[in-house]
Amino acid sequence: MGPLLSLALLLSMGIQFERPAVGQEVSSEDPLFRVEVDLVLLNVAITDRRGRYVRNLQPSDFRVYEDGIQQTLATFAEGNEAPRRLSASGERAVAAITPTTPAPVATEAPDTSAAAEPSLVGxxxxxxxxxxxxxxxxxxxxxxxxxxxxxxxxxxxxxxxxxxxxxxxxxxxxxxxxxxxxxxxxxxxxxxxxxxxxxxxxxxxxxxxxxxxxxxxxxxxxxxxxxxxxxxxxxxxxxxxxxxxxxxxxxxxxxxxxxxxxxxxxxxxxxxxxxxxxxxxxxxxxxxxxxxxxxxSYTLTYYPQPNPNRGWRSISVELISDALSKHRIRTRAGYRPRL
CATH class of the missing domain: 3.40.50.410 (von Willebrand factor, type A domain)
Known part of the structure; x- marks a missing residue:
């Protein structure tokens, strides 16, 4: 499910990871758990009838649907401001822990020639x-x-x-x-x-x-x-x-x-x-x-609600009030979750 939530974004949202205490033994028979949290990020441009950008909207002005299922926004930003965490949806996603086998260790580092300490702002x-x-x-x-x-x-x-x-x-x-x-x-x-x-x-x-x-x-x-x-x-x-x-x-x-x-x-x-x-x-x-x-433009993120669809998931964004309903909304059409 793209884009994959990075460690930097996890830390910025106040999510912490606990390690075993020093000297604490971890039994090889204990089940292994991994938190799998994928955050869906939307870039949303909104223009009026004259093509002018609509600014100063609030999170409460938006509704986001994935396959017709209403989503709860996790963060919100306008322009290049820092993302604002909105609710406990991040905690809800972290609580959805499922047993899994350990992820394979990568044998080749990804090409990071384009990455120079990127920021979540801008x-x-x-x-x-x-x-x-x-x-x-x-x-x-x-x-x-x-x-x-x-x-x-x-x-x-x-x-x-x-x-x-x-x-x-x-x-x-x-x-x-x-x-x-x-x-x-x-x-x-x-x-x-x-x-x-x-x-x-x-x-x-x-x-x-x-x-x-x-x-x-x-x-x-x-x-x-x-x-x-x-x-x-x-x-x-x-x-x-x-x-x-x-x-x-x-x-x-x-x-x-x-x-x-x-x-x-x-x-x-x-x-x-x-x-x-x-x-x-x-x-x-x-x-x-x-x-x-x-x-x-606006940057919205959400943790998807439970959805059995393993193929193409359509995304739609709406503005709630009648005064905003005639504005044009542009964002990506959807995505395919990572399996």
Whole structure:
């Protein structure tokens, strides 16, 4: 069930783990127990009829349903504020202890090249930009737009800068140092063919190891020409890990209806947005809109109520009052629990 609740988030919510006292014997015949707590995290953007972001909502304004079952919110945050613990739902989840066999010891450490002491405050932003041969004529313009976006991020945000052509290049690992990120961006050079979906999948895997809120922003200047990974596999990972995907595409992509449809599906199902820009000015505006959304959206978490469904679980978010009912709500469509 994604995203997996990290140790850092457990500690931030005041959950403690007890060890046997010194000298206390633990019988090998005693059953082993493991607390399995998966926290579902939702990034929720709310806009009015004019497309303006709706701010200053409270937890009591929201209702969250999973497979039609109403959920109890565990934490709530607006923009980049620290998450607020709301109720005893965390204690309820910890109490649901079930016997299990010990988890296998990992033989290989996960790739943490993108992780630099992430914080639960702010957003972890992964920028994945096109460095393929589609970018030869417009490389400098793209770099400038991305650099301006990075400079304008909230001080609590962290950013990683990745580039893709046939292969993924991690130009700057996740950092809250804007100059380090821009320095890595400036080291990028245009490459060859485009394997967007391969590289997007790897970026999502990096992001999934980071606790807290995270998003992936894709800047694409041409259709995918070399991926072995299907777009639906990429979409499924982003849905399950709760990572919104934002795509900014240029006029070259706009000529390809297949890519346009794929970008729409990727963004809509994960709670992100697709921008089909016809000019460099519009592309810069798209980065500005994404930055505004990161500072205006809400982060909700909950521990799922008992649910026998082991497959796709749909998620819906509603605003309770009639005055808010006409607002547009955007979040991920659902997820598949980890078995």
């Amino acid at each position: 957003t972890n932003v992964f920028v994945l930009f096109d460095t393929s041969n589609f970018m030869y004529r417009s490389f400098v313009y793209a770099e400038d737009a991305i650099a301006d976006f990075i400079r304008g991020l909230d001080g609590a945000d962290s950013v990683a800068v990745y580039g893709y052509s046939r292969n993924l290049t991690r130009h700057a690992p996740l950092t809250n140092n804007r100059w380090d990120a821009i320095r890595g961006l400036r080291l990028a050079v245009a490459g060859d063919e485009t394997a967007l979906y391969n590289c997007l999948l790897l970026t999502l895997r990096d992001a999934s190891t980071v606790p807290g809120r995270k998003v992936v922003i894709v800047f694409s200047n041409g259709p995918d020409t070399a991926s072995a990974v299907a777009p639906d596999d990429v979409r499924a990972l982003a849905e399950d890990e709760g990572i919104p995907i934002y795509v900014i595409s240029t006029k070259e992509v706009n000529k390809d209806p297949i890519s346009r449809n794929v970008f729409r599906r990727l963004t809509q199902s994960t709670g992100g947005r697709a921008f089909f820009a016809r000019s460099w000015q519009r592309q810069a505006e798209a980065f500005t809109e994404i930055r505004e959304e990161l500072g205006s």
